[in-house]
Amino acid sequence: MNTQSMRVVIVGASLAGLNTARALRDEGHTGPITLVGEEPYSPYDRPPLSKEFLTSDAGHDSLALADTGALGLTELYGRRAVHLGPRERTVRLEDGQVLPYDGLVIATGAGARSWPAPLPAAGVHTIRTLADATALRRDLGTARRRILIVGGGFIGSEAAATARELGHDVVLAYPGPAPLHRAIAEDAASFVAELHRTAGVSIVPFATLTALHGQQRVTSATLNATHQVSADTVLLALGATPHTGWLTHSGLRLDRGLVTDAHARAMRTDGRPHPRIVAAGDVTRFPHPHATGLLNLGHWSNAVEQARTAARTLLSPHAPTAYRPVASFWSTLYGVRFRAVGLPREADSAETREHDMERRRLDVAYYRDGRLVGALTANRAARITQYREQLAEDLATVARV
Template sequence: MTAPTPASSGGGAGRPGAGAGAGAGERPERIVVVGASLAGLRAAQALREAGHQGPLTLIGAENHPPYDRPPLSKELLQGKITPAALALEDTAPLGLDEHYGRRAVHLDTAARLVHLDDGTTHPYDGLIIATGATPRAWPGPLPTTGVHTLRTLDDAHALKADLDPATPRHLLIAGGGFIGCEIASVARELGHTVTLVTPEPLPLQAAIGPEAAAFLTALHRDAGVEILTHHTVTAVAGTDRPTHVTVNGPDGTRTLPADTVLLALGAVPRTDWLTGSGLRIDQGLVTDEYARVLDGAGRPQPRITAAGDVTRFPHPHADDLVNLGHWSNAAEQARAAAHNLLHSQDPVAYRPVASFWSTQYGVRLRAVGLTRQADRTEVRELDPERRRLDVAYYRRGRLIGALTANRAARITAYQAQLAEDIGGGVLALV
């Protein structure tokens, strides 16, 4: 991508305050936050806590004010909580100019304008990008109903209606990641027949390694989930609702019955609206270790920071940029993005100890660090009968992560060790 010369561009990415450009050392007066989920709200809160009193605009593509997403695949589908319980903190005390149901469609970095899908524009002196991710698109035709993705509250409402326990379904899940596995667990608990199809040797193996994946796979199979590994879904048949799906595997192509389908094929950072902005896009919006967005030449843009699922950034425990689609990263990176937008001449590095959790069949999974980056695992406890697990993850002999099942108390020590190793951890910036 050829980068234009926006007003905020500058040279010298090698030092924290570099790339400032004219006036970049001044605190921005008008700040726009694009993305109204957890990262966007936490960024807005951090800006106010840090003393920003100027205009602060929050833009969200959904019609809903900020809400919590993790319960969408768990408690909400189970009927244990209501949609109202998902609401995050009230935005009224923040004094925001709020625009919900409006999607950003273009960013003009030279004029410092955010263009929305209703034709309006929002000028900024400082910008935080927190547009998150969107489900990976299905490439072929689909029935008009009965096929779902899960990313938003509206998605969850539609899926919940199809998984009503009063109407038994045969749910086929395409994809064996956390969303697919969590919904398989919920659907079985609600009494539905479940088939899970994954191209991996085991569900979640790429994310958590073979031992933990085998532990989880046993939970699902014990609960009656049919799991097809080394298979991919190639077609979903049906006009009004699904009737069956076609899968391809080592033994060729076959069809499987299904009247409800969940496409859990992963998520793609929402960067489409940044095309032509001159910012660096590489499987996500690229930032430096200070949460500052880079331009096409690799120069940090002190007027623009980013947080959450949209970002890829350097991490001491990885050779390449990482994308952490976790709740904790969205919250913590947002605080770093807000701090460094206000303190462009004295930014603080963002070196997180990633953490995530999942509950499946009543088993509480907790993980910290970059488990996906490991080249070796060490099983410290494996007790299938009591459904307990403790796995440490290493890269070149260095501890980079840990995962436990029903051993949450052990995570604290792992987290402290990882934070000490990288000189980072949870940020409490103001």
């Protein structure tokens, strides 16, 4: 089959989905491409949803990633995929439409982890979609609020900083000793905690949400079964769950996401990669030389770079491209610009090279078995380039072995 003219279906109108379509065209693919998205919008940028979007009156147009017209796509938005038939090479949508394909890209991303108990009718939010962020922004813009944010990851920390800058009373509760402790280790996490304290955020470590109270609107929450927190707005930033429900009977390997090989090919349950199905973005878990197990990267850069690999692998199945990224992400809290490369979470030790709260500077290198696997800086962006080069050199060495 001529792969340059094959029918491609991309399920997921996400950053990864859009960039796979763009990469396919860049690689010379001339055949039909159908882009399917569950939300009623063309692909948009998600990182601003927990930051500047909450302080603006912007809508979808300001977040739109690109004019898709130049790519010549068939665009199906507000349409949810419910079943994949790899043997028949079809995707079935919720409305009954069946899409045949020669090549399939799975880029369905992830959704906000839900709270497993009934919720009050109003005032409880997550942030994962444009609709989520719009609802939270509406709450934040009506009056001064008492806000409880549950979860100490980047989304929780970013939302806490944004809400505090808007003048709200903010409590940030998280299960570890400091925000982001699991992701960036003790010294860097304590740096983040101090930023929150200095800004007036009340932080509650070692906290687990056990109850939400209120009928029409949330009025309070219980932490650790005994600690009551008054709140009229609650943000649940409990992590993400990959959108793989529609793949349950597909014969593809699902393990806290869709498992792919090192070339972005979806893995079957029999341990073999599927030659016609690739995947990219938050939905995937894949091997990496610097990871001890399968890796999930919910980063903007991963969605872009893995999409390119997926496109090349789909078009060149007999010479697939290996995906060995130097992961990168960034965040801004209270005007402090954080930059990270590599996989700090995979480290067994960390070396703090600079920790200056007065000048709000931080530089931490992360190691596993004495080998650099990641780095994080705050207001030290120039140093991150050196770390990136070192990590890239190490990955190149791995590729040559």
